[in-house]
Amino acid sequence: MLSLPVFGFGQSEDLKISWSEEAHLTWEDFQGVPLEKTLFHANTNTGLSYSWGLKGTSQKMELDYKVESFFYPEQSWVQPASKSEYLLKHEQLHFDISELHARKLRKLLANVEASKINKDSREYLNKLYENIDKERSAMQNAFDKESNHSLSKEAELKWRQYIAEELNKFKEFSS
Template sequence: MGAQPPTSEKPLVLLPATPAFTPTLFTIKQVRDERPGRPAVAWLLPATPPVAASPARAVELQGGTEAALRQFVARTLPARPARYGVTMRVRECRVQETAVGTNQAAGQISLHLAFDWVNPEGRTITLTEYRGGARYLRPLANRAVVEPTLRQALVGSLAYFNTWLTRAAAHDVRLATAVHPTFRYYTRQTEPDTVFYDPARPLTWADFTGQPRPKGRYAASVFPSFAYQGRPRVVNGVIELDMILKIFVVRSSSWVDAGQQTAEHLNHEQRHFDIVRLVAERFRRKATPDSLTVEDYNSILQLQYLKSFTEMNHIQEQYDAETHGSPLAQERWNRRIDEELRQYGIIP
């Protein structure tokens, strides 16, 4: 039904309630009436029989539905600092009476509410919806039960949301307000064909198990790289992102020509490995809580990783170009790499 013209029916005065719970995670910041046409809340039978000849009449909440519900929420759940400021959208709020016999009215209360939250990135999220209601039976001459039943139905909807939010906040990623990454480097030597970077375990010639390539510019070659894995979990409204960084060399892709297993050549290949460790460290330092958003932290990390991967390849090419056939250039790179490794606390 659409909006009704004013009637002489006395409006319902919705009183505040005393809920059996105290919300600690949320406060209702806004109440919006989104019912189509915004009809009267209640359709009540008149006090005078015969009922069959007198259809239910529109009865509004005092002050209008939106204002009355906003006042009810404000008085029932006084505003306090909370993690989530929520908008309650009223999709349905209706009291409908039908006749029972000649002198009684049966009431059916129907509620449909939606609870929204605007996350730190400004995106509105519908967290959950509530559908419920209540029933009552009253004498035609006495409407005293109508308002308390509606009041308790509304309190039930707020109790439902409080319970839902308390449970969901522990694991629902949509409710996260920030991302907190922590990083650790994988150093266990658990895979037979892979060497993981460990400052205490440098490369040895035994790690070069690949077949030598046809004669070319280089006496040996190693192909280090790095990857990351993220394991998110929500703790107290924060995405705790456990990041595992793996800097590695694949043994079967690394090779050395016969008779070229010198300390100088091994140092050159080790420095390729060190460069990847430095690039991974710079990648780690870019992934700060301020740089990661709740909604897009995965794509932000992927983009930073691709940029770091490009940086790694560029530095490796520059390193080879400058050091090939030049012991002095090699020594300069040795000093530069060691200085950065110390700067980041990777080596003492």
């Protein structure tokens, strides 16, 4: 079974599903139209968004931020004949990788001192986001490469364990 690499977008007005520990993807969430001539069986499109502002008084400012990871149903698809629980878990792991990076960004933002926020902060905070998103994209690609787009069950299981451990490591920063 093969799946396409996952693409990420910072902001989108499209229909989106927020990552949740309790709710996992179902095949009904994949509403996009499958590519006709492709070796891939599914495509999961996920991304991160963040926003920030300052709150408080001139004596004590605090960075206020929101980071979310999303799944985009209309940009995600599955070949009807390819639907299986195993492939769905592979696609869910792509979504979990995006949530892992949302948690990493939340941790970085939690450690930004509000007293250091100034007119150049937008560029600094955007750079933090861009670096995390590049890391997320690289991990998505490594996951597909090492698991051979889900065909290597041994690699797939290693990645499932690794991502579960990483999500747990950053549990304090879950949504």
